[in-house]
Amino acid sequence: DQQVKQNSPSLSVQEGRISILNCDYTNSMFDYFLWYKKYPAEGPTFLISISSIKDKNEDGRFTVFLNKSAKHLSLHIVPSQPGDSAVYFCAASFNDMRFGAGTRLTVKP
Amino acid sequence: EAQVTQNPRYLITVTGKKLTVTCSQNMNHEYMSWYRQDPGLGLRQIYYSMNVEVTDKGDVPEGYKVSRKEKRNFPLILESPSPNQTSLYFCASSLRGGGIVTDTQYFGPGTRLTVL
Numbered sequence: 001d002q003q004v005k006q007n008s009p010s011l012s013v014q015e016g017r018i019s020i021l022n023c024d025y026t027n028s029m030f031d032y033f034l035w036y037k038k039y040p041a042e043g044p045t046f047l048i049s050i051s052s053i054k055d056k057n058e059d060g061r062f063t064v065f066l067n068k069s070a071k072h073l074s075l076h077i078v079p080s081q082p083g084d085s086a087v088y089f090c091a092a093s094f095n096d097m098r099f100g101a102g103t104r105l106t107v108k109p
Numbered sequence: 110e111a112q113v114t115q116n117p118r119y120l121i122t123v124t125g126k127k128l129t130v131t132c133s134q135n136m137n138h139e140y141m142s143w144y145r146q147d148p149g150l151g152l153r154q155i156y157y158s159m160n161v162e163v164t165d166k167g168d169v170p171e172g173y174k175v176s177r178k179e180k181r182n183f184p185l186i187l188e189s190p191s192p193n194q195t196s197l198y199f200c201a202s203s204l205r206g207g208g209i210v211t212d213t214q215y216f217g218p219g220t221r222l223t224v225l
Binding site for chain 1: 113142144149150151152153154157167168199201213214215216217218219
């Protein structure tokens with residue numbers, strides 16, 4: 001039972017354009033959401049998070065949007081850079097943390 | 110340097126041969142967790158520990174054991190490995206776990222296990 005879903009296994013974007021990664025969840029008890037970024041041969045690293053009391057959180061080029069009624073969150077990267085190429089995991093937590101399957105982002109120069 | 114370390118990074122073994130993957134963190138974190146990453150399934154939690162001597166099952170605990178005798182270490186034990194345990198394993202820790210807000214988890218570099 002995957003409570004957190006990332007339906008796009010991959011995304012390719014041109015450098016300088018916007019990357020939008022999407023994530024859906026089913027458990028309305030989740031109250032904290034995070035995005036992790038993973039490069040090959042490394043562990044995931046924290047990127048940005050949002051509490052369920054907010055609908056937007058911004059950190060530099062990265063913005064996370066939360067739509068609680070739709071149980072949907074998205075990560076926007078503007079402008080996208082080649083160094084952003086990685087696998088991005090969405091995660092949601094209440095008492096424990098559940099991860100999505102990941103989306104592989106490729107930013108082309 | 111604050112970090113989570115795992116050993117070994119790579120391991121090839123045979124069915125039934127007991128093995129242990131070690132995990133250590135130097136951040137005095139209370140919460141530690143083990144995940145396995147499989148294609149198309151993302152990270153699935155195996156076991157977690159809220160503090161010393163407190164462990165609990167995650168989503169996929171079958172075939173695994175853990176112990177938390179000290180705060181910094183959280184080894185993952187496969188008593189009788191099978192080929193379906195071939196995977197990429199990550200250990201993670203955070204300051205606290207559970208409650209209203211879950212702290213950011215810090216991940217180790219991963220252990221790629223192949224069971225023949």
